[in-house]
Amino acid sequence: MTKLSFRQVEAFRAVMIAGTTTGAAELLYISQPAVSRLLHDFEAAVKVKLFERHHKRLAPTPEALLLFEEVERSFVGIDRLASMAEELRDFQRGSLKVAAMPAIALGFLPRVMQKFGEAHQGVSQTLQVRSSQQVADWIATQHFDVGIGAINVADPALAVEVLGEAALVCALPASHPLVEKAVIVPEDLRDQPFISLGPEQSVRYKVDEAFEQARVSRQLVFDTQLSHVACSFVDAGAGVALVDPVTALHFPSANLVYRPFEPWVSFSYHLLYPAHRARSRATLEFSELLKRELTVLTENANGLLRLKGVAGTP
Incomplete structure (x- = not known):
């Protein structure tokens, strides 16, 4: 069979819907002779008689009706693709x-x-x-x-x-004496019970280095992977901690106070x-x-x- 073109199939579909080549031409925004030529080429390609000519109208044969059902299924698929593309463009899907x-x-x-x-x-x-x-x-x-x-x-x-x-901040119990200070430095935390982020956190080594350079020792009472858990330990009265500020801003407790810590320890x-x-x-x-x-x-x-x-x- 000769290879079909999409334009031929489109012309066949338009004729089936409109009933005449003139009506199909209006649907496709092309001339009536162009529709007739596409329809003739389509019939020649499929090698099946698709229409009986009765004056100016075209009566589809049973074969044309069966073929039209298949064409409609294909066009519904194309319409669905176009609809999906529109939904994706407008963020209605994704x-x-x-x-x-x-x-x-x-x-x-x-x-x-x-x-x-x-x-x-x-x-x-x-x-x-x-x-x-x-x-x-x-x-x-x-x-x-x-x-x-x-x-x-x-x-x-x-x-x-x-x-x-961001810079780590110091989490303190609200009753802690250090809440009176505007900024916490390593010397303030000398011998304080300290909740440390675990060794799997790279920031842990930055914190340890800040205290080593200041020659300040702490009481390392707990290790934890998460700043959120460190805040929970402080909230329970277990000690103080250096935590990332986004966690500090979202930790729901009136029992905690946060203060900037210097030197800057980046997170x-x-x-x-x-x-x-x-x-x-x-x-x-x-x-x-x-x-x-x-x-x-x-x-x-x-x-x-x-x-x-x-x-x-x-």
Whole structure:
């Protein structure tokens, strides 16, 4: 059989709907002779008689009716594709899969994802909370669209972007004498019961170095992987801790007070993307919203969150 063209099939469908070549020409915005020529070529290609000519009208043969059913199924599929493309363009469909470390995910991130969902109600969202290393592994294997972690890894499967760099803050019980100080320094914490982030956290070594350089010893009573858990220990009266400020701002307790700590001990937040996969519009818009919301958080943090690296911050 001679190869069919889409235009021939389109002309056949239009004639079946309109009943005349003139009506089909109006549907397709082409001339009536052009429709007649396409219809003739279509019949010649399929080698089946499709119409009986009765004056100016065309009466479809039983074979034409069967063929029209198949054509309609194909066009419904094309219409569905066009509809889906429109929905994707207008964010009425799609998905966004986010993997994030607890410091961001336990307080700040759900509010950002809720705001994104309100603006793009057709986009389904997934959030998985894991350690920074697990987040990096998941992004590298393309299981998620975007990740937020505290590590900057040199992995060719990852595209890494700095979201922000903040200074650790000191978490104190509200009844602690040091709450009277505006800024906490290592000497203030000499021999204090201290809750430390675990050795799997790279920031742990930065904290230890700050105290070693100041020649200050602490009572290391607990190790924990998460700033959120460190805050819980402080809340329980177990000691003091240095934690990331985003966690501090979202830890719900009136029994804790936070103070800036000097010297600056940085805690970095990074955006991670699969390096070998194009980013969807949903991923790009979510990332921009995340940056804006972090900037707003910085501006409203009353000096607690001193953040560098986010658009709009120093």
